[in-house]
Amino acid sequence: MNLYNYLCGNVPGGVSLLIVFLVVGWFIIWFVYHYTSLMDRRHLYRWMFAVTLLSIFIYGALWIFWKPPPRKKRIAIVPQNGYSTGKVHWRDYAFQFLVYYNLIKQLPDQQWFVYPPEGLYRVANQKIFSDSKAQIDFFKRLNCDYVVYFTIDSLHRQLNGQILVFPKADLVFRFQFQFNSLTNAASKLSQQLCQQLHSLRIEQNIPAAVLDDDFWQTYTFGQFAFFKGDTLTSEKYFRRCCQRWPQAVWGYCALAHLYLRKAVAKKALGGDVNADLGEIAALLLQAKKLSPNLAWVYCLYGEYFIQRENWYQAERCLKQCLQLNRNNAGCYLALSRLHPSRYRDLGFLHEEALLKYAIFLDP
Numbered sequence: 222m223n224l225y226n227y228l229c230g231n232v233p234g235g236v237s238l239l240i241v242f243l244v245v246g247w248f249i250i251w252f253v254y255h256y257t258s259l260m261d262r263r264h265l266y267r268w269m270f271a272v273t274l275l276s277i278f279i280y281g282a283l284w285i286f287w288k289p290p291p292r293k294k295r296i297a298i299v300p301q302n303g304y305s306t307g308k309v310h311w312r313d314y315a316f317q318f319l320v321y322y323n324l325i326k327q328l329p330d331q332q333w334f335v336y337p338p339e340g341l342y343r344v345a346n347q348k349i350f351s352d353s354k355a356q357i358d359f360f361k362r363l364n365c366d367y368v369v370y371f372t373i374d375s376l377h378r379q380l381n382g383q384i385l386v387f388p389k390a391d392l393v394f395r396f397q398f399q400f401n402s403l404t405n406a407a408s409k410l411s412q413q414l415c416q417q418l419h420s421l422r423i424e425q426n427i428p429a430a431v432l433d434d435d436f437w438q439t440y441t442f443g444q445f446a447f448f449k450g451d452t453l454t455s456e457k458y459f460r461r462c463c464q465r466w467p468q469a470v471w472g473y474c475a476l477a478h479l480y481l482r483k484a485v486a487k488k489a490l491g492g493d494v495n496a497d498l499g500e501i502a503a504l505l506l507q508a509k510k511l512s513p514n515l516a517w518v519y520c521l522y523g524e525y526f527i528q529r530e531n532w533y534q535a536e537r538c539l540k541q542c543l544q545l546n547r548n549n550a551g552c553y554l555a556l557s558r559l560h561p562s563r564y565r566d567l568g569f570l571h572e573e574a575l576l577k578y579a580i581f582l583d584p
Contacts, residue, residue, distance in 0.1 A: 239280050246272045293548075296324070296367040296418075297336040297360060301382070304345040306445040312373050312403060314338060314444060315437035319407030320369075320414075327415045330548045336363070340550075340583055342448055357390050367393070367418065371410070380406045384414070393417065403434050436466045443475060455479055463504075470515060473508040477501050477521050484528055494528065501525050516546035523555050536563040543567070550583035 247269055254265040298320045300313035317338035324335045345359065360368050368390075371382035383395045396413060400406035443458030456479055462472025484497040505525060508518045523539035526532075536559055542552045556564045557575040569575045 239276060243273060243276055246276070293332060293334045294366045294418075295334045295336065295364055296369065296414075297341060297363065297365050298338065298369045298371070299341070301370050301372045304342045306342065306448055308442060308445070311438050311441040311445070312375060312434075314342065314441045315434075316371070316373060316403050316407055317341075318441075319403060319437075320411055323407055323411035324414065325546060325548070327411060328419055330546055333419065334548050334582060336365075336583065339444065339448070357387075361388050369410075369414065373406070380410065382410075384417070403437055404432065432466060432469050432471075436462060436469055436472075439465070440469075440471055440475065447475075447479060452479060452483060468511065470508050470511040470518070473504045473511070474515075474517050474521060477504040477508065477525075480504070481521065481524050481528070488528065498525065498528055514545060516542045516549055516552075519545065520549055520552045520555065523552065527555060527558055532559055532563065535559060540567075548582055550579040553579035553582070 250260075250265060250268045250272065254260050254262070260268065298317045300310070300317070302310070302313070305313070321335055321338055324333070328335065365387050367384055367386055369382060369384045371380060373380055377399075378401065379397065379399055381395075381397045384393045385391060386393050394417060396410065398406075398409055400409060439458050440462050443455045443462065446452075446455035446458065456476065459472055459476040459479060462469060463476060466472060480497055480501045484494040484501065487497065488494050501521075502525065505518060505522055508515070509522075512518060519538045519542035523535045523542060526535035526538060535555075539552050539556050539559075542549055546552075553575050556567075556569075557572040557579075561569075561571050564575065569578065
């Protein structure tokens with residue numbers, strides 16, 4: 222990231238950089254005053270004032286034209302026992318996934334960022350959850366504003382939990398209620414969170430998850446295998462999702478995502494990926510028919526067209542994804558693979574700015 226991007230506010234930290242520049246400038250002026258006869262004390266103060274005023278003016282002008290990323294409230298959904306990928310914990314991941322999609326449907330994305338569960342499962346160390354201080358430090362590093370802890374009592378069909386506000390981890394409220402299914406539990410919690418945290422809700426046309434718990438168990442087993450790098454097992458579960466629940470868009474998207482990762486790896490080794498891309502296209506076509514306004518579908522389509530080297534279609538699909546969910550960090554990563562002329566209208570000058578923003582969204 223070059224200095225210009227810090228100064229124009231594309232990246233948080235520009236203010237501290239401005240202070241460094243001012244200190245260096247003042248030091249140079251003081252050095253000239255102290256060790257040469259080029260200026261007296263009166264000129265010293267004038268030069269320091271002029272440099273300060275000019276720096277602030279230029280910096281302010283840059284911020285007017287290139288504003289920094291807006292500050293968004295961040296929320297994470299966290300199982301009380303931690304991010305385990307053991308099969309007995311499938312309900313935890315499935316519940317997080319459902320709450321995540323409910324919240325991004327209901328909370329305005331220009332004000333809120335909800336951490337996707339797959340990212341947290343990849344970065345969170347299970348040892349963190351044996352130490353409360355380590356947990357607090359972890360979520361502080363993620364810049365979380367709210368953390369929702371929950372436990373699922375599957376025997377009594379009961380959900381318990383609490384929401385904490387950071388950085389001090391103060392209690393906001395506790396919740397406890399009965400549920401009929403994971404979909405029902407996620408709907409109840411999402412509604413309560415929105416009422417407590419954001420009274421004005423904006424509905425987007427994202428498909429509601431109305432599938433039974435058997436689907437979510439199968440889907441989660443596939444995701445757990447994918448997290449562990451077991452693509453064969455993951456493919457088996459995702460295919461089962463598509464076959465047994467053909468109305469479920471998530472199975473098609475997950476399988477297409479898996480095949481895309483395999484195609485990228487195969488292409489890097491010089492292999493032929495035409496057959497793989499053909500199967501991906503069929504999966505995405507079915508997913509789009511089921512949910513024509515799901516951001517994940519367009520993000521996957523964008524990655525698919527990148528592999529096809531169809532840059533125009535890749536640009537179109539990725540921008541459509543951002544229209545549906547501007548907080549999709551993966552979409553910004555995919556956009557960074559295009560020529561800068563294709564994303565400059567989004568306010569990014571080059572690839573590094575996109576990558577920095579993706580990390581800023583989802584560190």
